[in-house]
Amino acid sequence: MKPMPATAKGRRSRIAIVEAAAGLMHDQGIAGTPIDDVLTASGTGKSQLYHYFDGKQDLTVAVLYHQLDRVLDSQPSLRDPDCTDLRRWRDEVLHAHHRNHFGNCPLGVFAGQVGDDPVLRQELAGLFDQWQQAIAGLVTRAVAAGRVHPDTDPVSTALALLTALQGGTMLGCLRGSEHPLAEAIDRVLSTIS
Amino acid sequence: MKPMPATAKGRRSRIAIVEAAAGLMHDQGIAGTPIDDVLTASGTGKSQLYHYFDGKQDLTVAVLYHQLDRVLDSQPSLRDPDCTDLRRWRDEVLHAHHRNHFGNCPLGVFAGQVGDDPVLRQELAGLFDQWQQAIAGLVTRAVAAGRVHPDTDPVSTALALLTALQGGTMLGCLRGSEHPLAEAIDRVLSTIS
DNA sequence: TTCGCGCTGTACTATTCGGTACAAATTTCT
């Protein structure tokens, strides 16, 4: 693992690389994104990339972390310790889906691409765990606030919601519609309210 | 589009190529599977592949069709016009998931890899539609047999089941467990029975 | 047998890809 940049300029370069790689890998896949394209899109050079990353796999790990941040940024109800409204989260999810023009999930799109790489697979699984825990926190608050059935299991429900989100985003992406995602989430919510 | 093989020998060669490509692409991704690996795994030569396919994209389309066949083969209740048992389908799905060692969905694994290729995307969307229609047929039979709520909408329910299957398979693959898939499908089933 | 067509093996090419080497430039700190 290479050290983080020591200067502000270095940080800007590193971030530009990660963001460009994230965009390209989201659209074209990991294997479908050459390093050179990342350099062009980020306006950097090869020496900079290999100065901050050990190689493509290391860069990809940084992209995965960056993508979870993007996802959680688009779902502020998960980070708001006062929010107990699952509908608000639902709307945030659908809004982000619409804003992405029904594109793939920033994180889920990589699930089918890390099959043969145990390192990436492990990292991705950990990030999904974080995401699920964040959802479980919101469900826990909703239970405490009496907004759902009292015997609702937060962890199990969070898993079901995340599953619905992933499947719904994938199907919605394929047919260019928000309906699969809305349908899937609403069905899960109907089982606890 | 190249013509189909005219002899039994040619058909065997073509099938060997598609099956080898399907296995490799499922494990390593489309972009991560070189043509040469397909040739080695199938025991064929480059001249045969380019004799039956226009190129990698054409081969990939054939792989997608082959994968839907594999999926429907593993879910015989969808093709059985007498089956009205959604639990049987549920068990078939979970059994296949377990048999695959919680690996990715044979078809869903490609959803995140066809982003920049409109041809592959369109083909994959059509195959998912076929899958959904097959599930909708089973749900329709279950409604007619009075095994679920009479006001169940088969198409909408089929979409929800397919969504749960995709999300559940993805999450189950990441954490090596059948729990996400079982949880997701059972939750949808609980909304109609 | 021999002809013809479909099938297959081998060799080759042009390009792309991930990664390296190394010097030059820039920033930071004293």
Added chain:
DNA sequence: AGAAATTTGTACCGAATAGTACAGCGCGAA
């Protein structure tokens, strides 16, 4: 200012990749 560390430009390399050219093989029909 000047040394030290950090950041960046450029040129390069070996391996891998998709696709092509073309000759030879094998089986069925006349």
